[in-house]
Amino acid sequence: MSEQPAEEKADQHLDETAPGSEESEQPEEENDRPQDPWAARRELHRHAPTAIGGSLVGGAQTGVSGGSVTGDVVLGTKIEHHYRFGAATHTSGSIPDSELRDLRQVFAGYEELVHPLVDRLRDERVLVLSGAPFSGRRSAALMLLHALDAVPVRALDPKTRPTALNEQVTGDTRGYLVLDLVTGHDAPLRDIDLWSVRDELKQNNAYLVITVDLFAVLHGVDAVEWQPPSPESVVRSHLHHLVDDPPRERELLGLPPAREFLGRTDHQLREAAEFAKALSDHAEGGRSLDQLAAFGRSMIQEQVREWFGGDEASLRDKAFLISLAAFDEAAYALTAEVSDDLYAQFQGTEDANRRARVGVFGTSITKRLRLARATAYWQEEHTEWGPVTQRMARFQEGRVAAEVLREVWTGHPSARPGLIRWLQRLANDGRPLVRTRAAVAAAVLAQADLPSAMALLIEGWAKSKRYRDCLVAANALATAHAVGAPNVPAILRTWCDGDPAEPRLRWTAIRGYALVGAMMPREALAALADAARTGEDEQEARHIAESAALLLTDESPAVREQVLRDMAELLGDAPSVRRLALHAFVLACTHTDDLLILRWYATAGERGGPEDARQLAHLWRTVLNDMRYTSEALKALGDWVREADQDPEAERHLAVLLPALAVTGDDRKRIGHLLATLRDRRGDAPLPVAARLSAAL
Incomplete structure (x- = not known):
């Protein structure tokens, strides 16, 4: 269903305590270490819903806004x-x-x-x-x-x-x-x-x-x-009744908002009838084209208010709708599992003295999804045990998920205690997907009501003594910024520059910059450099360097190029900042499975981007000549050579890079010794590719 390390039991989400609360404060465990930052970033991007996952790369923002519907x-x-x-x-x-x-x-x-x-x-x-x-x-x-x-x-x-x-x-x-x-x-x-x-x-x-x-x-x-008529036929029928002018009707149906509306087949008939009325209003000058384009957003808001503002849906149905909003595009079984937990939380809110009761059977997948205007589909999901085919579930209209969370959080305050307990339990789950979705849900709540989401959820996670909770907070803040929540850069900066007595807030901000940096690369690297100037702890210095390295290995070439230029300038800064730049560069070369930095250097020259190639070569020569990082840098080069033994393209790229690094006699000796002594991964035999690359020097 989702990735779950063996040492982390999936039923940890049954723990009643909330990270960051007084009763849940636990002594720091000896084995509590931050997750590998590259793995953490992959999990966030992999497990976030499609709309939000894309916005975390390169700074694209998503969100739902729109007007309202009045009248009948x-x-x-x-x-x-x-x-x-x-x-x-x-x-x-x-x-x-x-x-x-x-x-x-x-x-x-x-x-x-x-x-x-x-x-x-x-x-x-x-x-x-x-x-x-x-x-x-x-x-x-x-x-x-x-x-x-x-x-x-x-x-x-x-x-x-x-x-x-x-x-x-x-x-x-x-x-x-x-x-x-x-x-x-x-x-x-x-x-x-x-x-x-x-x-x-x-x-x-x-x-x-x-x-x-x-x-x-x-x-x-x-x-x-009953099988209803198509929404398109309803639109045409109502529009003909309202306009009664076939040429004008065809013109209205050809408008971009109309083509977009008719391009979907999942509209309710009431929406189709109302859209016909909107087209008629536009024809009479009562509704602008922009207002017509906003019609879909208005209908989404009205649908969600109807779900939670009336008695047509039961409390269990409402819990399922909220769960589906948080786990849109996830496995149906997981969504149903956690929705029953939310249902129990809501029962506790309604009557604290009554033991929560959740029926084991009696729910219909088909009926649930129809109520939610959702669809089920089969999809292969990648887990640590290999690919698994799962029945997934998602809203038919992608914007509904965020609207559900916002409506429940801002429109129904009585639901907050149960929702908060539920999200805290999700954040404490052993499954990465579940923890990620808790962070994404909190991000949407922060976009709707930042002060409450910070005070009741995110700040508690950020102050936790467990790095895993702090990572949930960092993921939440990065995602909140991606969906348009206000003031996230200011929050990160305050925590990063804040009281040393709050080391976990500072760590959360440092990791948060690695995740949100694609949307603000210059500000993120500058904040990390300031943290390096004021930090004295070696472990924290490594965490700062990891965040900077993540920025340098971002998926967006524009982000990488900006970070590279700014990182090169840091070489002339204070010693602690210089060490940050060198350490981050070595980590970026070591932790990329796809030889990103090597390919970057080679293609920069091919594209006619000599400045990138020059700065990359300069950073390489600098780390090779710095005693703190020479060993790590040579190890990274050695790993690239081993990869090149099976990858002709990587060999061609190294044949271009290595001569650029062998500028002085000492450089040539160092690289020549590496190639002469390098063995295959089993340590048995020399590598033929190493001999060929030695000749290229």
């Missing part, structure tokens, strides 16, 4: 919800004839979707339509009843017990509708209930359509699974 929200071919505060909601009564007339004018997909069901309803008198929320089931039910001239239509109370349905269809009305009948394990809808109501309907020459959601409890009922 149209669902499919009718108005389902009216956001008018104080208005009464009547769940029983006759449906106005005007609504049926409007529906006939805009309904899409009658011939292929509704008409085939007419004969069945005529024969059976009662039909059950099952489907996802906002898929146009009510509209389809009304069209079915209208096709049989079963009007007027009387809407029955959805809380009517299934055993009492036959008592509700005894009047003179010919058409009846129950919208989203409420069922449960103590009140399922059974086939016997339908037989009973069918007898009553036959006596009165009437018809009944019942719609149920995906979680309805049905016993022996042959429900019709």
Whole structure:
């Protein structure tokens, strides 16, 4: 499911304590060491969601912003919800004839979707339509009843017990509708209930359509699974009704926002109907093109508010939505596992004296994902045990994940205690993916409300006595900066220059600069140089050098070039800063599996970038002549030569580099001795490539 070192048990996330809190303060363990920084960076990039992972490289930023939706929200071919505060909601009564007339004018997909069901309803008198929320089931039910001239239509109370349905269809009305009948394990809808109501309907020459959601409890009922019309057909139908000018309609549908909207097939029908209204408003000059382009963001915000602002979704469903937001594009089993833990945390918030209860079975993957407007797919995941094929889950619209986290954090403060406990437990998990997702979630919360996220989560991790917790804080800050959270550079600078009594805050900032540096390379290297000037600890000096080396091996060539230029200038700085530059360069050469620095030197010359090649060669000669780093530098060169024994391209690159390093007689002797004494990795035999490279000198 995810990477999990053998010494770190996966069930560590059950630990109740929070890093950084007084009750969780633990003595520093003797074996508590920072994770290798290159491995930590790979984990962050690998385990972050796609949208955010890309933003951590080279400084691209992502985020969701947008307007809001006001007024009625149209669902499919009718108005389902009216956001008018104080208005009464009547769940029983006759449906106005005007609504049926409007529906006939805009309904899409009658011939292929509704008409085939007419004969069945005529024969059976009662039909059950099952489907996802906002898929146009009510509209389809009304069209079915209208096709049989079963009007007027009387809407029955959805809380009517299934055993009492036959008592509700005894009047003179010919058409009846129950919208989203409420069922449960103590009140399922059974086939016997339908037989009973069918007898009553036959006596009165009437018809009944019942719609149920995906979680309805049905016993022996042959429900019709409703397949809605395509969002595009709904847009076209509504737009034609509103504009009634085919050339103008085609022009509107050709606008970039319309092409983008119609390019997706996962829109709810209410969104399609509302988008048609937005296009009509634009045609009449009431909505600008920019406002039209912001429509999708507004719908996302409205959907998320609906999930968490109403009672349609259960508490367990809401916990799953939040978990999916944090673990978007991760394995479904992992998402479900941690969502049940969050569900237990929320139960504790609702009633601290009640023991949390989480049902072991009874959840449906299909229904859960439909509710969340998510999709499942199979994908190969790389683990320390090799590639494993997993069933993954993600929101159909990538921007939903961040919006869910922001809405819960800022719009529902009562959820914060449970959410905080949950994230702290995730950060304490033995699986790197889980810890990374805790950091990413905290970053999104920081973008929405920086002071609270810092005080309640990130700062506690940063002050922890465990390096692993500090790394979660560094990952959170780097990701927060990538998604647009304010003041992250100032926070890092304050911690880096801060009180020596807070060494873990300082370490968090030093590692944070390595991760956020791609977005601010000059500022990051300058801050690390200042830390080197004021630091006195050798271990910290190595951590600073590792962060600088990470900047020098960034994936972005522009970032590397900037860091190289600034690092070369540090050679003339104070001794501690000079040592930082040399140590970082040696580490960069040693820790790159793909010979990045060697390839950089060779291609810099080929591209006509002699300045990069000159500075790289200068740094190489400097480290080879500095007694502190000569041994490490020769080891790095030796590893490159061993790689070249199996890689002709690497051999060609070394044939270009080595002469540039052998400027003086001492240089030639040093490199010549290395090549003459170098053995293969088993230490048995000399390397043929070494002899060929000696000739190149």
